[in-house]
Amino acid sequence: MDLGLHGKRAFISGSSQGIGYAVAAALADEGVEVVLNGRDAERLDGAVERLQGERPGARVSGLAADFSKPSEVARLTEALGDVDILVNNVGLFGLADFESISDAEWARYFEVNVMSGVRMSRAVLGGMLGRGQGRIIFISSESGVNVPADMVHYGMTKAAMLAVANGLAKLTRGTAVTVNTVLGGPTFSDGVAASVAAVAEAQSLPAEVMKQAIIGQNRTTLLERFIDPAEIASLVAYLASPRSSATNGAALRADGGVLTATL
Incomplete structure (x- = not known):
């Protein structure tokens, strides 16, 4: 199916591997120019070369930035330029006993998982609204809805991402700009x-x-x-496309059918 994305330009945070890389690959398959991101420049260069090798002819580049450092994010946004699609994917993940999580760790998770999306969306939303079209997609988790006891700090940030995306969607009224969230499951x-x-x-x-x-x-x-990362990426590609024009301010599940009770 042609998603109508040929010629668009996308930035995917945290895309040198995992879900972010799978999203970049799915978008590249649709003819999108993709800008990859990672905090390690050498690993990022390797990801760019890998994607170019896997998709001959794809337009792929990379911008390194550590999203725990606002100064690096500022340099990234200055260098990025206009994009039609923003995928806020970068994030920290880990199990931890609640009583052992320090204030600094709470702040680090919030800085990377939440403020990354805030800063990137702030950098591109105005341009999208000015052009009258664009897509912002947050990669959250079912853990933001059903917060795990052993990942309270992680679940909190994923819930916050939902809140940010929902609020931003309300700023797009009357335009062809949409802001949506994907709730991933065990991937x-x-x-x-x-x-x-x-x-x-x-x-x-x-x-x-x-x-x-x-x-x-x-x-x-x-x-x-x-779940395979490519299965998450397929939903992201749809949300990035004109075919999802009636979906805005939504949280779509790609969680494998998560239930609320043990069978």
């Missing part, structure tokens, strides 16, 4: 894969066995498997 991203591998090694088990054991314990997913 086998690079970070999750590394964590699974580490746990598997510690328990002297094959990584695939550990992967199935972890998702098997999660009886709140109808898929009964991890």
